[in-house]
Amino acid sequence: MTTEMQEIAITEEKPLLTGQAEAKDAEAAARILLDQGQEHSIETPHGVLHVTLHGTRTTRRPAILTFHDVGLDSKSCFSPLFKFEEMQEIVKNFTLIHVDAPGQEEGAAAYAAGHQYPSMDTIAEMIPSVLQFFNFRTVIGVGVGVGAYILSKFALANPDSVEGLVLVNIDTNARGWMDWAAQKLSSVTSSLTEQILSHLFSQEELSSNTELVQTHRARISKASNLVNIELFWKTYNSSRRDLNIERNNSFKCPVMLVVGDQAPYEEAAVECNSKMDPTTTSFLKMADAGGLPQLTQPAKLTEAFKYFIQGMGYSKFEQQYRHLYPLRCAKVFSIDLFLCLHLPAVASSCMTRLSRSRTTSLSSSYSMDGSRSRSRTLSQGSQGGQMPPSPSQTMEVSC
Secondary structure (H helix, E strand, O other): OHHHHHHHHHHHHHHHHHHHHHHHHHHHHHHHHHHOOEEEEEEEOOEEEEEEEEOOOOOOOOEEEEEOOOOOOHHHHHHHHHOOHHHHHHHOOOOEEEEEOOOOOOOOOOOOOOOOOOOHHHHHHHHHHHHHHHOOOOEEEEEEOHHHHHHHHHHHHOHHHEEEEEEEOOOOOOOOHHHHHHHHHHHHHOOHHHHHHHHHOOHHHHHHOOHHHHHHHHHHHOOOOHHHHHHHHHHHHHHOOOOOOEOOEOOOOOEEEEEEOOOOOHHHHHHHHHHOOOOOEEEEEEOOOOOOHHHHOHHHHHHHHHHHHHHOOOOHHHHHHHHHOOHHHOOOOOHHHHHHHHOHHHHHHHHHHHOOOOOOOEEEEEEEOOEEEEEEEEOOOOOOOOOOOOOOEEEEEEO
16 A cells, blocks of 8 residues: 555656646747747748747737838847847737848848849738748737838738737838939939938938947948848839828728937828827827937837837736726827826826926827817926826827
8 A cells, every 4th residue: 555655646746847847948948939039931922031930929919020121130120129128028928020021131142133122012912921821810010111111011901910000210102203313312422331321310320420320330331131232222212102091091000100309201200190090090209319219219119119009908007007098099108107197196206207307298189170280288397287188189209
């Protein structure tokens, strides 16, 4: 009897120990996937896309799918943002899919002379193959510059596949004659590297020759796939078409527009915002930010992104405070200001911190009789005395 009891005890312990070891192995493997990513070459009807997957392939939530700007790849465009400590708390609950435009990934082989680079429409048509490969039904798109334009094309053509869009430095218009002439002149007087830098950075950043500008100048000029970058750049300028966005004919999902107040495409982003449905659009203009706010201001963009996904219902925080504010409209604002508006007990300490900031105003614009107008400004002097904006307003934030 004693021997039998000992045998039973041993057989009960073994699965427990094995399970613990397997759990540790699974956790370690998940951490590797989250940190380093898993690279894939995905065949599409229009060619091969290089894609990096971070996290697991859980399809309970939409994947966060990113698309980079010209002159960048997924790593140089998004690594500082998605490796930011506070962003880790968000993305650990999602699968992260970084898509590189054809031939733009780090270390890509240079295309042969005469290679026909795919148009913007064609690249957008390649994205559904990525979703199918990983078995994701929907995504939250995050695009910068050219990537924002491509994801916009994808979202307009596949509205059921996109639950939300974050568009940084978006330009929804086709090139006009003035743009065409300026591009022709620039191609004669400036090198390819300088042309791309003027697309990525503001004149202030270029004039001051910041460390970020110097880093990207060296990286682009020495890239082994520089011919591919040139093809991507020329194709964007030649095949970009007007997206024909109107208030009643726009995206079918929540959208957050992001631009720096010194960015080259600040006016284009403002114009895009004026055409969007104000009930589903948030406009974040970042003060003292140049052309790449995801690199220079990751903390502020992370904060805005957190509220954006909370508005979509993907956060316990949203469930806790839903009765206080219609977050489903995806309004974006400073977290300190949010606490001041909705948690009076901490308003005093919040406003003390807010008063130290140079830009603490919250501008709200809305549609009235078919036109947009600035309605009011909540600044340092309006402490706790204003009601939250109605859900029909689009909020513009300088932070």
